[in-house]
Amino acid sequence: MPRSAVVAVIVAGSTGVAALLVPRQLRPNAAARLITSLVLISCGAAVWTLFLIVGANVVQLHGVAERLSWCHDLAAHHSGTFTPLGLAALVAVGLASFSAIRVGFRQRREPTQGDDREVAIVASEYPVAYALPGDPGQIVVSTAMLRSLDPLEQRVLLAHERSHLRRRHHRYIRATEFAIAASPFLAPLNARLRFALERWADEDAAAEVGDRAVVACAIARAALAIQSSPATSLGMADCAVVERVATMLAGPSRRSVVLEAAFTGVAIAGAVGLAVSLALLGHMLPALRICL
Numbered sequence: 001m002p003r004s005a006v007v008a009v010i011v012a013g014s015t016g017v018a019a020l021l022v023p024r025q026l027r028p029n030a031a032a033r034l035i036t037s038l039v040l041i042s043c044g045a046a047v048w049t050l051f052l053i054v055g056a057n058v059v060q061l062h063g064v065a066e067r068l069s070w071c072h073d074l075a076a077h078h079s080g081t082f083t084p085l086g087l088a089a090l091v092a093v094g095l096a097s098f099s100a101i102r103v104g105f106r107q108r109r110e111p112t113q114g115d116d117r118e119v120a121i122v123a124s125e126y127p128v129a130y131a132l133p134g135d136p137g138q139i140v141v142s143t144a145m146l147r148s149l150d151p152l153e154q155r156v157l158l159a160h161e162r163s164h165l166r167r168r169h170h171r172y173i174r175a176t177e178f179a180i181a182a183s184p185f186l187a188p189l190n191a192r193l194r195f196a197l198e199r200w201a202d203e204d205a206a207a208e209v210g211d212r213a214v215v216a217c218a219i220a221r222a223a224l225a226i227q228s229s230p231a232t233s234l235g236m237a238d239c240a241v242v243e244r245v246a247t248m249l250a251g252p253s254r255r256s257v258v259l260e261a262a263f264t265g266v267a268i269a270g271a272v273g274l275a276v277s278l279a280l281l282g283h284m285l286p287a288l289r290i291c292l
Helices: 003-021 028-058 084-109 143-148 151-166 169-182 188-209 212-225 241-250 257-282 285-291
Strands: 119-122 129-132 138-142
Touching (some): 003 257, 028 084, 028 169, 084 169, 129 151, 138 143, 138 151, 151 169, 151 188, 151 212, 169 188, 188 241, 212 241
Parallel strands (some): 119 138
């Protein structure tokens, strides 16, 4: 395996593990940014590793290897076919590409802002509330959900969804979905990111309303309202309602300078490691141009 691929494997593994270790007790905005950054770096390193392995097999094939025969750094020996590792990498590249394209098409079909209203109230027997991305985006809430909450809790709901729009949380989700599509081993991080984003919106709602107990009550009441519904509101289906309520009642998360700096350092080191992997291959490119 090329040295650049070894470095990329180390980066992919270390940043992926680091993303899983980001504490849920961190400030949610910091946690969301760290998880997203680490996931993207890990995915980039993993995909780069696959391409390096495939490329190393290609330049050693008969016909290709003969043409590069005097470029010993590029073709150490001739081979009639891909190695088992090369075949596995080639299949993985194909599956990752197909999965990423499928996610891209699905994201393009997702609903977006339908009109100029900030809040669209729809008549429905299901209690739902969600934010539609756009410029500036739109909040959709059902009449059933509004009936489930008192006026102050309705304000919490709107503040929560407004936070999703203002903070562009859909971009974090979409970027992570692409990364997971290409690197399925990162799949557990989808739920962790969504939890951080919901907590982030909870904190914004608490800052706007000024009463954390009301926010906690709104989260719990909305969860009870949709208990028998397949619809999702306030991220209830995926994001640890009990933990969100308990965290809200416990008080705002304190900034942990040491932990945030440590995980930021891992992300920076991962980005540097990926750049080093690119550089290790880059010094061979002039030779490749001469050989060809």
